[in-house]
Amino acid sequence: MPYQESPHYVDETPGTKYYCTCGESANKPYCDGSHETKNTGKSPMEFEVKSACRMVICDCGKSKTSPKCDGSHSE
Numbered sequence: 887m888p889y890q891e892s893p894h895y896v897d898e899t900p901g902t903k904y905y906c907t908c909g910e911s912a913n914k915p916y917c918d919g920s921h922e923t924k925n926t927g928k929s930p931m932e933f934e935v936k937s938a939c940r941m942v943i944c945d946c947g948k949s950k951t952s953p954k955c956d957g958s959h960s961e
């Protein structure tokens with residue numbers, strides 16, 4: 887499952903999240919361990935969500951504000 891050219895809209899809850907950065911997770915935007923089984927050489931991004939909010943999570947791998955989408959997928 888490769889990177890996609892659109893972000894994920896997620897209603898997040900507070901806590902520590904691990905977002906996929908390799909593009910291979912079957913549970914995007916979250917890491918499911920595929921980066922290891924598929925030997926991608928990447929690791930998940932740990933991110934602390936302070937309070938419940940709607941987040942837009944990058945899935946193209948190009949965002950400069952990762953894990954948040956910055957619109958780079960449409961450039």
Ligand code: FES
Pocket residue numbers: 905906907908909910911916917918919920921922928929930931
């Ligand atoms: S599955 Fe992609 S970073 Fe873990």
